[in-house]
Amino acid sequence: MPTIRRLPETLVNRIAAGEVVERPAAALKELVENAVDAGAGRIVVKLVEGGLDSLEVTDDGCGMTPQDMALALERHATSKLPDEAIEKVTTLGFRGEALPSIASVARFTLESRPQGAQEGWRKVIDHGAPVEEGPAALPVGTRVRVENLFGRIPARRKFLRTARSEYAACLDVVRRLAMARPDIAFTLEHGARRILALQASDALPDRVAQLIARELKDNAVEIDMERGAMRLTGIAGLPTYNRGVADHQYLFVNGRPVKDRLLTGAVRGAYADMLARDRHAVLALFLELPAEEVDVNVHPAKTEVRFRDAAAVRGFIVSGLRQALATGDRRSAQSPDAAAMGRWISEPVRAEPAAALRSMFEGRDWSAPSAHVAENRNEWAPSQATDTAFAPPSGRAEEAAPMPEDASAYPLGIARGQIADTYIVAEAEDGLVLVDQHAAHERLVLERLRAAGAGEATTRSQALLMPEVVELEETACDRLEEAAEGLARLGLEIERFGPSAMLVRAVPHALRKGHPAKLLRDIDDDLVTHGEALLLGEKLDLVLATMACHGSVRAGRVLRIEEMNALLREMERTPRSGQCNHGRPTWVKLSMSDVEKLFGRH
Incomplete structure (x- = not known):
């Protein structure tokens, strides 16, 4: 008969890491969320090879004492649940699993200095084994470095994607968290390149437009609506400003980035008669409701939520979106297509007049009006007999009435x-x-x-x-x-x-x-x-x-x-x-x- 035994702590952490840290982006998400919960006003993220070689998160938050650092590296130890009311959690993290899980599958360096301390403290864990501890020089805040993720677990390492794919996933994580908190400055560096440099003074529409597309601000409507204890804010693209895939829909519940089927379905329902079935809206929606009305303890990754009254939430989002879009109901994507305009502006003109007009423009230098014409000027050859002075009209106009006073x-x-x-x-x-x-x-x-x-x-x-x-x-x-x-x-x-x-x-x-x-x-x-x-x-x-x-x-x-x-x-x-x-x-x-x-x- 098989013997039941307690698993060793290192193996327990590796099993937990399989739920929490399946790729560099997942580790990055946990670390940035910790920085946000620590009250940071500025967060700096540095990646090397998409996070496969190393990723580093530095913040200017409250910091930790050496004793707190030791506790933080134990499973289910957290500062984010002051009591046992897990249904009222308001922080991004709360499980107390992230740091020990990451430290069990990578070389993990934790440095921190709390307010008022003369120096910081440093702890290094290599795939679950403590290897170094001592003083560290750094400003108030915390710096976490993760290197060689899954380096000693080749069965997991081989399932990671290319550096380019892992970088794209990390960039998406930073975008979503930066979008949720426009009051925090974010910097993202990949290798020697600076990818993002967002200031803390950004207004929400400006922050969203910076992170999705700059033209979104001119082709969207702002949302700010309340119903009972629920509030919906954000920015929603006009139906004419759409994409072929749904990866530009950013949804947040109480400041937490989520990927929820109910919310996605509500967005689809709101745009149902305004979009073709193979097109998708571009938007960022922020839903706020009492903590006890939403369950965030659904999955270790915390990207899924469950609502107590799902029908009310969906109805509020659909009606809120439709009402907001109605304020821009006579707008479309205002500017003509840039490529079409470019072809219009650069449309080549005839280097010489048609035969019927030649005598009217005898001696004129046709290269003068446009350098483009001069570069492409060809020797004029007599037109065929079928040439006409004017192209057949494709439109018609009527006598113009004066513009009304109003x-x-x-x-x-x-x-x-x-x-x-x-x-x-x-x-x-x-x-x-x-x-x-x-x-x-x-x-x-x-x-x-x-x-x-x-x-x-x-x-x-x-x-x-x-x-x-x-x-x-x-x-x-x-x-x-x-x-x-x-x-x-x-x-x-x-x-x-x-x-x-x-x-x-x-x-x-x-x-x-x-x-x-x-x-x-x-x-x-x-x-x-x-x-x-x-x-x-x-x-x-x-x-x-x-x-x-x-x-x-x-x-x-x-x-x-x-x-x-x-x-x-x-x-x-x-x-x-x-x-x-x-x-x-x-x-x-x-x-x-x-x-x-x-x-x-x-």
């Missing part, structure tokens, strides 16, 4: 003409506006359908002549039965029909031609993934969006000037008119200064 009341300007029977050209007080008539009208029709009653399809249901029995796993039936009341409000009426079957009595009116069995399976998959049925609402939105698309002004249709102006005025009144139902911009603006630059006036 021009500032018309952000999208006054229509001046139409290009290719698809794009409306308007003159605004501060620039030139181009509108995609089909994309714009598609959004207007969708919002009109909702407001006028077509949106009631989400509450009206179509009773089935013969209720349909759908066989599912028992656990799936349990989930659907629990969600039945909410699904009924969306028009889907179901009830339990034995241990492993559901009876479908009615479906949403807009989905009356669908397949109830497939619909139920899709909703159950969504419940497993997100904890709440998003898919049904998205299907209904898709139906309305399809109806809007077919009922909109098509590209290629000639519009009268009155129709163009009516479209512009309705866009100014309609929520989210800056993007179509697929997340594409409905209009772009070229400021007067940009127009003047095109003609060399500035």
Whole structure:
């Protein structure tokens, strides 16, 4: 019979390290969180070979005495739980596992000096074995160096990725923690290069834009909303400012960076009818709620959380995001695409005039206006007989009406003409506006359908002549039965029909031609993934969006000037008119200064 024995402390620490420290980025996260919890005002991170060779974290926090340092290297010893109320923890760390776990799988150097001490103290642990201890010279604060991670555990070392991949993971860790605390200065160095140098005075939108993309600040809306004890702040990119992957979504709960399926699903639900399915929003959201309403003790890595009232949290995020985006509802990604503008500006002009215009410009030096033309000048050859003096027009304009006195009341300007029977050209007080008539009208029709009653399809249901029995796993039936009341409000009426079957009595009116069995399976998959049925609402939105698309002004249709102006005025009144139902911009603006630059006036 096998003998039960106590494992040695070094092996216990290595087992714990497998949960806490699976790569350099995980060790870095624990050390930076410790620095934040220590009250640091400045944190400096230094990496060598992506952290594979070494990583170092220096802070100017409260520091530790030699006795505290010895305790900190023992398992489950921490200063972050003054009592046993773990459900009210407010610090980033609290388990007391990080330092001993890291020290058991690397050469670990801990140096610290508390306020008022004449000198610091230094302890060195090499893969769990103490090797050195003594005084150290350093300012008030703590410095931790981790070298040769998993150096004596080749079975773990070989599973680490390349230095470039490990560096990318470390950079993501620092970005998330720096984003959460704009009041702390962060410096990140990789080898001899300085990657980040963030000052402590940064405002939250500035800090987020610095870390994600500088253009985000001009293409986003700020969020600051409260509901009861919950508060949501941050910055959310306009639907037209999106990415092909979801790695630019940063979510925080009580200052803690998390990767939570419920929060990710809430973001997807908020942008559901404003983004194409293969595009993802860019944002940073900070959710604050009482500590007892969220469980952070779910996983040793502390990146997962569990909410006491998940439905309320999700509803608050969805409504908060939609309300914030409504404040920028007539905005799109304001600047035209840079590459498109570059091609416009550098469009080569004809080195010599067409035959019909040659006599008008006889003797002119055609290289004078542009160095670009001079460099690419070719010898002029007589045009073929088929050449024409003017290209056929692709647009049309009507007699311009004077700008109204209250021009500032018309952000999208006054229509001046139409290009290719698809794009409306308007003159605004501060620039030139181009509108995609089909994309714009598609959004207007969708919002009109909702407001006028077509949106009631989400509450009206179509009773089935013969209720349909759908066989599912028992656990799936349990989930659907629990969600039945909410699904009924969306028009889907179901009830339990034995241990492993559901009876479908009615479906949403807009989905009356669908397949109830497939619909139920899709909703159950969504419940497993997100904890709440998003898919049904998205299907209904898709139906309305399809109806809007077919009922909109098509590209290629000639519009009268009155129709163009009516479209512009309705866009100014309609929520989210800056993007179509697929997340594409409905209009772009070229400021007067940009127009003047095109003609060399500035």
